[in-house]
Amino acid sequence: MLFFQQLRGELHKLYARPRSWMGYGAFLIMEALILFVYKLDGSQRHMRGLMERNGLEFGTYYSSLTITLTIMLISMFLLGSIFFALVAGDIVAKESEDGNLRMVFARPVSRLRLLLVKYAAVSIYTLSFTFFVGISSYVMAVLALGRDGGLFVMAAHMKVIAAYPDWWEGASRLLVAAAGLGVSMLTLSSLAFMFSCFKIKPAAATIMTLTFLFVDLVLQGFPFFKPYESYFITWRMSAWVFFLEHHRSWPKLFKAYTFLIGLDVALFTAGWAAFRARDFKT
């Protein structure tokens, strides 16, 4: 299958570049730091208070699963977005800037096919990175706290509070939520990918993506935007925590992910339209 041969080549290029690994290193360092802080008395007192105010036993829920979720909740949006924007913002714009695209365009490949291959590579990177963060957080948390314990979920901004005392149920919920987070983060990568298709510098694609994301996030935080929060992309991207609700609302999840996937398709199409109209010349 030629598509997979091309995808293999794209992934080879992607993972052969040091900047693709920067995120992995940064997250490992950050996870170690978070775990260190979580072991401090002050942090434990805070967590104990939080759980006990919700009628939960600290010993059951102060666990590797809870810490893994906390890391994913806090860090993926703020730190993960930087790396996704960096990698996806580079994928077309950098090759255009370096002149590699001309070498590819001397081949009998359509622009649409080329973008599809690159988008598939970015998607794989985004999803695999999300799972890496989940798995590495969990492994480090297990090393620090042990395997046992339930899952305590508190995502106040999305009005989701839940607790799963059973490890197996908590872990399975977390796994599904991680997949949902990966799909959510794909929207961010799609945004950077779209900018990357325009005739701009790779750094500009990254900066524009992050600017868009943070403006969306900031506006969403304004009190008078509260009634309209569901119109914000970052709010929709947070829909993955709905997988952790006790009573999962499938229509709500379907609506959120239909919106996100539709947005991904629209962003890809906009990028392709811009890319298709471009002239590539020495």
Added chain:
Amino acid sequence: MLEARGLCKSFSGKPALDHFSFKVQRGEIYGLLGHNGAGKSTALGIILGMVTPNAGDVTIGGVSVRKDRAHALAKTGAIFEAPAFYDYLSGWNNLRILMSYSGGFDAAAARTIVERVGLTQRIHSKVRTYSHGMRQRLALAQALLPEPEVLLLDEPTDGLDPAGIKWFRDFILQLRRERGMTVLFNSHLLAEVELMCDRVAILRDGKRVFEGAVGGLHDEAPLFDVDFEPWDGVVPLLHTLGGALVAPGRISLPPAADPAALVELLVRSGIRVRKLAPVRRSLEDLYMDIHNGGTGDQRT
């Protein structure tokens, strides 16, 4: 084999190509000459479908690039000045990736081509460690791997040392002999173009201002630098043979005229012939003449 018809292209309202047409026959090496900004790279970009023309079209093997780019480029290879490879990958992996966009990578064919271009020893080294000459050899390998019938060369010998230039030229000429390959050669190195090309077109401000056979430059230029004494009466004698005084100290004769007959005629008329030397007209003379506003005809 390769035909461009009425190519027009403007960038931000500034014309880069203005109704440019040419036709390259199978097995022919066609040179494209012009100053920087004359439109050569734009023409190449249009041929490869990287640049969309405002008007006109290119066909390769009878297939329109605009209508069916993938099919038209299936048997085309291209080499650019300073080819941009993925420096952080080996030459071999670059070939693998580029060939995945040309119908798939054939390791055995790649090994043969790599050996032929003399890169076997270094093909698994990272491209960032390659010299300019090695990059050009890799560029040649990637262009030849799809077994092209048409080869597009955009300033391929720029930056190469004389030995590298000669090696490249001999290689291309050998390919033409062996495979009857059609080559479009875009270069600033006029001497190289003269040595390699069968025909050339010269572009100025996006317009074709000359097209002709390189061999014909010598055949069609029976010009002579002369010194006679006295000069009175020379011109009427020249006219009797169909010749003319084209500039002070330079005459032309019809292609069939024998210069010895002119000497005999002049001597019989009491005119001393101090000098009669044929002018060898190079492509550079032609090029400079055209760019100085001439027509390429040194008689004017």
